[in-house]
Every structure is written in structure tokens, then in C-alpha cells.
Amino acid sequence: MKNDTSIKNWLKEFHLDHPLVIAGPCSAETEEQVLKIAHELKNTDTSVMRAGIWKPRTRPGNFEGVGAIGLEWLKKAKEETGLKIATEVANKTHVDLALKADVDVLWVGARSTVSPFIVQEIADALKGTDKVVLIKNPVNPDLALWLGAVERFYNADIRNLGVIHRGFSTYEKIKYRNNPEWQIAVELQKNFPDLPLIVDPSHIAGNRDLVFDICQTALDLNYDGIMVETHHTPNKAWSDAAQQITPEMLDQMTKDLRIRNKSG
Numbered sequence: 190m191k192n193d194t195s196i197k198n199w200l201k202e203f204h205l206d207h208p209l210v211i212a213g214p215c216s217a218e219t220e221e222q223v224l225k226i227a228h229e230l231k232n233t234d235t236s237v238m239r240a241g242i243w244k245p246r247t248r249p250g251n252f253e254g255v256g257a258i259g260l261e262w263l264k265k266a267k268e269e270t271g272l273k274i275a276t277e278v279a280n281k282t283h284v285d286l287a288l289k290a291d292v293d294v295l296w297v298g299a300r301s302t303v304s305p306f307i308v309q310e311i312a313d314a315l316k317g318t319d320k321v322v323l324i325k326n327p328v329n330p331d332l333a334l335w336l337g338a339v340e341r342f343y344n345a346d347i348r349n350l351g352v353i354h355r356g357f358s359t360y361e362k363i364k365y366r367n368n369p370e371w372q373i374a375v376e377l378q379k380n381f382p383d384l385p386l387i388v389d390p391s392h393i394a395g396n397r398d399l400v401f402d403i404c405q406t407a408l409d410l411n412y413d414g415i416m417v418e419t420h421h422t423p424n425k426a427w428s429d430a431a432q433q434i435t436p437e438m439l440d441q442m443t444k445d446l447r448i449r450n451k452s453g
């Protein structure tokens with residue numbers, strides 16, 4: 190892979206800080222919720238607001254997202270706060286709608302990265318885009334699937350690429366919701382040294398008490414950014430309530446984290 194996925198260019202071009210802070214709710218729930226969180230995040234180190242509007246739930250019967258209407262709320266959040274906006278896309282229809290709404294960052298979820306057909310469909314729909322595209326690791330600890338997804342996007346001439354490490358499923362009872370398996374992300378980085386690597390402590394943790402330590406470990410490993418699920422009333426969130434933190438907690442956390450300077 191050539192050098193043009195350099196974190197420096199990527200952050201500069203998109204006027205983002207290092208380390209990159211992406212924050213926002215697991216799911217967009219209502220217009221009021223999205224705007225409330227956006228305004229609270231505006232006063233933190235956050236550059237990009239995340240919110241899922243199409244939610245891939247492992248089992249049916251849970252909240253599956255508000256759908257395309259959420260794009261309008263995110264657009265409004267961007268207009269009112271200047272934050273860039275990010276959402277998950279899982280098929281061509283999502284991509285087309287997100288591009289039309291001028292979403293700045295599109296991410297591929299862990300349940301999509303496992304499927305080469307769906308990855309290819311998303312990559313084809315995004316072919317040649319200059320939007321930022323972030324690829325989460327697959328749910329299972331399979332480095333080749335993650336590498337394969339990066340290659341499919343790269344082959345589709347998508348250059349503003351990055352990856353998100355959100356941990357891996359395990360049947361064992363461990364303290365994390367998803368086992369970090371740091372060595373897999375480190376190995377991915379060896380294959381693509383210029384690819385921005387972002388940690389998602391929320392889905393690794395499953396529990397807000399672990400979020401800080403996971404971020405610190407990632408920054409000590411020289412990760413380029415963090416994506417943290419953030420909600421103004423976390424316990425009332427419609428999805429992933431136990432792992433979300435408030436914008437105020439996020440603000441304190443970014444002040445307390447020791448950050449190594451990679452950009453110099």
C-alpha cells in the first residue's frame with residue numbers, strides 16, 4: 190500500500206486534531222437527543238460526532254435504528270455546532286443516502302466486515318470517494334478478514350481510509366464485552382503502517398468503568414484516535430446503555446489521558 194493514507198495528511202485535510210476524538214451516542218434516538226449531545230460535545234475535544242441510524246443488532250427485537258430521518262438530525266447537528274458527522278453504513282442504499290446527506294465519515298461495522306460480499310458492495314458504492322471511511326475489525330478474531338476489507342476499499346480507490354479496533358467476540362466469560370486482542374490490531378498496523386488506527390473502547394468494554402484504561406492502553410500503543418459512545422443520559426440510552434459516558438465524563442477523560450505525540 191502506498192503512503193498516501195498518511196495520518197498526517199488525513200487529519201490535516203479534514204482539519205481534525207490528533208489524537209482524533211470521535212464521540213456520540215450508540216444510536217440516534219430523537220432529534221432533541223442528537224442536538225443535545227452535539228451541543229454538549231461541542232465544548233470538548235471532539236471533532237467528529239458519531240451516531241448509528243441503521244443498527245445491526247445481533248438478535249431481533251431490539252432497537253434497530255431510526256433510519257434515514259436520522260441523517261437530517263445529524264446534518265442539523267453539524268450546521269449548529271460545526272462538528273463533522275459519522276454514521277455506520279451496511280449496504281449500498283445506506284451509502285447512497287449518507288453521501289447525499291454529506292456525511293463526513295462513514296464506518297463499516299464489525300458485523301459487516303465479516304462478509305466479503307457486503308464489504309465489496311459498500312466499497313463499490315463508495316468507489317473513488319474522498320470521504321473518510323473507517324473499517325471496524327470483524328467480530329471474530331480473524332486478521333485476514335480485516336486485512337481483506339482494507340484491501341477491498343483500497344482497490345476501490347478509497348484513500349482516506351482508517352481502521353477501528355472494537356475487540357473480538359469470545360465465548361469465554363471475561364471482564365470485557367469483546368476481547369481486545371491488542372496483538373491483532375498491532376499486526377494489522379504492521380501490514381499498513383500509515384493507516385490511522387482508532388480504538389473503540391466502548392464496544393471493547395461493554396461497561397463505562399473500563400473505558401478510560403482501554404483508551405490509555407491504545408494511546409500508549411500510539412493509536413491515532415478514539416471513538417467513544419457518549420450520551421447525555423447514558424442509563425436511558427436505547428442501545429448499549431451500560432457502556433456510554435456523558436460528554437462531561439468524556440471531557441474529563443481526554444484531559445486525564447496521557448497522549449503521545451505522533452503528529453510531530
Ligand code: PEP
Pocket residue numbers: 215216241245297298299300325355392
Ligand atoms: C456501534 O458502533 O454502535 C456498533 C454497532 O458497533 P460494532 O459494529 O463495533 O458492534
Ligand code: MN
Pocket residue numbers: 215216418428429
Ligand atoms: Mn453501540
